Amino acid sequence: MTKKTNEEIIAEMQIVAQQMVKDDLDENPDLADEYFECDCCGKTSCMAGSIQYDKYRLCNDCVLLAETGFALKKFNNIQALIDAMEDNRLEEFCNYIKSEEARSKQINN
Numbered sequence: 001m002t003k004k005t006n007e008e009i010i011a012e013m014q015i016v017a018q019q020m021v022k023d024d025l026d027e028n029p030d031l032a033d034e035y036f037e038c039d040c041c042g043k044t045s046c047m048a049g050s051i052q053y054d055k056y057r058l059c060n061d062c063v064l065l066a067e068t069g070f071a072l073k074k075f076n077n078i079q080a081l082i083d084a085m086e087d088n089r090l091e092e093f094c095n096y097i098k099s100e101e102a103r104s105k106q107i108n109n
């Protein structure tokens with residue numbers, strides 16, 4: 001048994017995630033017009049390819065993140081991903097605030 005590289009795992013997961021969208025749409029074409037708010041990234045996303053993990057529903061992009069993270073053993077439960085994403089959101093938010101601050105200072109000067 002040969003060990004897969006991270007790149008190979010990621011490439012495989014991308015195919016799996018794309019396949020999930022296809023399978024969902026094959027089973028229920030109406031899903032293409034159904035949207036929900038992803039519990040992980042907070043974006044409004046298509047139901048096709050989304051997955052329910054515990055109490056969270058994740059969009060296909062986040063499913064890819066989650067499954068890749070599991071495969072690479074970055075984390076072992078969905079809560080860890082949600083927490084990491086919240087930190088990210090917080091960081092983005094902080095950067096946004098900082099850039100807004102810098103801009104208003106420039107205007108004032």
Ligand SMILES: [Zn+2]
Nearest residue numbers: 038041059062
């Ligand atoms: Zn998402």
